[in-house]
Every structure is written in structure tokens, then in C-alpha cells.
Amino acid sequence: MDPVEILRAMKASLGGGGETALSAVEGKLKDPFAVLVATVLSHRTRDERTSEAAMRLFGRFRTPQELAAADESEVAGLIRGVGFYRNKARAIINIAKEITTKHGGEVPRDLEGLLELPSVGRKTANCVLVYGFGLEAIPVDTHVHRIANRLGLVATRTPGETESRLMEIFPRNAWTEVNDTFVMFGKKICKPIGPRCWSCPLTGFCMYYKTGSGRRTQGEREREVKRKS
Ligand code: SF4
Incomplete structure (x- = not known):
């Protein structure tokens, strides 16, 4: 199956509903800095909480300059609800300081520049390129890594290998x-535990399904339906 067809099939199965936290933040604020901050906030945090925290934070501090001068406990209070919010408050302020002092208040538009910022790894940098600047990159998070391996598109051990x-x-x-398509597909259908293979259009292609893991999941689902009927 052609990889682009796989993307299309995933999108069709999603029915057009929902969006990732980063798409939501980009859609509302249209600002690469907001996307960068939201990506930091999103680590180990549900999408809804990420976008709510980002909107609260940017309702108070709008620019890197403002955040660079912000009080850490106030920032922590605004993003409370996301995982590790105290650490993230410190990280966000440090990123804002670096952007203000070394980049003239502008988020770098290239991978190398982004990777030099404190607390910014490859996934975050690629998210900023894609969601913040609309540039071509493939951010690989746990959803992308898991689904690409389940499908058999890749056979990799690390997100970095998956990206390549x-x-x-x-x-x-x-x-x-x-990223956007795999993340939504991972949240709705190919979930980390208990993938919903019975409603997936890719069973004819998927290695995980063909080698039995997915079929067992479907069997469990059928038994569950019988039990309830
Ligand atoms: S068949 Fe199952 S494991 Fe394979 S991609 Fe679809 S939901 Fe995921």
C-alpha cells in the first residue's frame, strides 16, 4: 500500500473531527512562539489540558520578552494542570530569555537554531517547524513511533530512527x-493499549494485525459485544 494512501485512509477513518493541541493553538494564536511553548507543555499531558494551559498563559504573557521577565510562580500557576508544571514554567522562561537575548525575540526557523534552545529536543523542534512555520518535517512522538512500527512501515527502536x-x-x-494524522489516529483508533482494529481501514496492510496481536484484540472486542448483547 502506498504511504500516501495510508495517510488518506487514516484521515478518512477519523471522519474529520477533532484536532491536536498544537493545531488548536496554532489556529487560535498563529504564532510560532505559542506553538513552541505549547509543545513543551504537551509533554506527558492530555491535549485538552495543553491547549487550555497555553491559552491561559498567552492571555497573560503574549511575547517572548514578556515571558522572559515573568515571575516563575505566576507562570506555574497559569499552566497548573499540565504534567510537571513547575519544571515547565522554568523551562519556558529560560526558552523565552534565550529567544529574547540571542535571537532578537524571534523563534529560529531552522532545526539547528531550535535545537540550541534550552529544553528543546528533536520532536519539539520539528513540531515548531511543521505547526509554527508550515515547513516540511516529521515530528515523531509516541503515537507516530508506535503506529509506524505496528503497521510495518518501519522497524525501528527509537523515534530518531523512525523519523529518518x-x-x-x-x-x-x-x-x-x-504527525497530525498519526496523532489523531493514535488517539481515536490505534490506541497504545487496545487498538481498535475492528474499526481500522488498514487491517489488510498492518503487520501487527496480520501477525495476530490485532486479531486477538478484535476477538476480545467480539466477545465483549456478545457479553453485552
Ligand atoms: S489494524 Fe490495529 S494495530 Fe494495525 S493500524 Fe489498525 S488499529 Fe493499529
Whole structure:
């Protein structure tokens, strides 16, 4: 199956509903700095909490300069609700300071520049490129890594290896769609535990399903339906 067809099938199965936290923040604030901060907030945090915290924070501090001068406990209070909020408050302020002092208040538009910021790893940097600037990159989080391996698109052990392989597999003009589509698909259908293979359009292609794991899941689902009927 062509990788672009896989993306299309995933999108069709989602029915057009919902959006990731980063899409939501970008849609509302249209600001790469907000996307960068939201990506930091999103680590180990549900999407709804990430977007709520980002909107509260940016309702009070709008620019890197304002956040660089912010009181850490006030920032922590605004983002309370996301995981590790105290550490993240410190990290966000440090990022804002670095952007203010070394980049003239502008978020770097390239991977190397982003990776030099404190607390910014490869996934966060790629998210800023895709969601903040609309540039071609493939951010690999746990959803992308898990689903790409389950499908058999890649056979990799680390997100970094997955990123390299997916960049070879997908045509460049599809890169910006990969993260958003895989994340939504991972939240609704190919869940970390108990993937909903019975409602997935990719069973004919998926290695995980074909080798039995997914079929057992479907069997369990059928037994569950019988029990309830
Ligand atoms: S068949 Fe199951 S494991 Fe494979 S992609 Fe679909 S939901 Fe995920």
C-alpha cells in the first residue's frame, strides 16, 4: 500500500473531527512562539489540558520578552494542570530569555537554531517547524513511533530512527501531514493499549494485525459485544 494512501485512509477513518493541541493553538494564536511553548507543555499531558494551559498563559504573557521577565510562580500557576508544571514554567522562561537575548525575540526557523534552545529536543523542534512555520518535517512522538512500527512501515527502536525512515518513505510534500494524522489516529483508533482494529481501514496492510496481536484484540472486542448483547 502506498504511504500516501495510508495517510488518506487514516484521515478518512477519523471522519474529520477533532484536532491536536498544537493545531488548536496554532489556529487560535498563529504564532510560532505559542506553538513552541505549547509543545513543551504537551509533554506527558492530555491535549485538552495543553491547549487550555497555553491559552491561559498567552492571555497573560503574549511575547517572548514578556515571558522572559515573568515571575516563575505566576507562570506555574497559569499552566497548573499540565504534567510537571513547575519544571515547565522554568523551562519556558529560560526558552523565552534565550529567544529574547540571542535571537532578537524571534523563534529560529531552522532545526539547528531550535535545537540550541534550552529544553528543546528533536520532536519539539520539528513540531515548531511543521505547526509554527508550515515547513516540511516529521515530528515523531509516541503515537507516530508506535503506529509506524505496528503497521510495518518501519522497524525501528527509537523515534530518531523512525523519523529518518519516514522521511525516506513519505514524499516531501506529505511530511507536514504525518504527525497530525498519526496523532489523531493514535488517539481515536490505534490506541497504545487496545487498538481498535475492528474499526481500522488498514487491517489488510498492518503487520501487527496480520501477525495476530490485532486479531486477538478484535476477538476480545467480539466477545465483549456478545457479553453485552
Ligand atoms: S489494524 Fe490495529 S494495530 Fe494495525 S493500524 Fe489498525 S488499529 Fe493499529
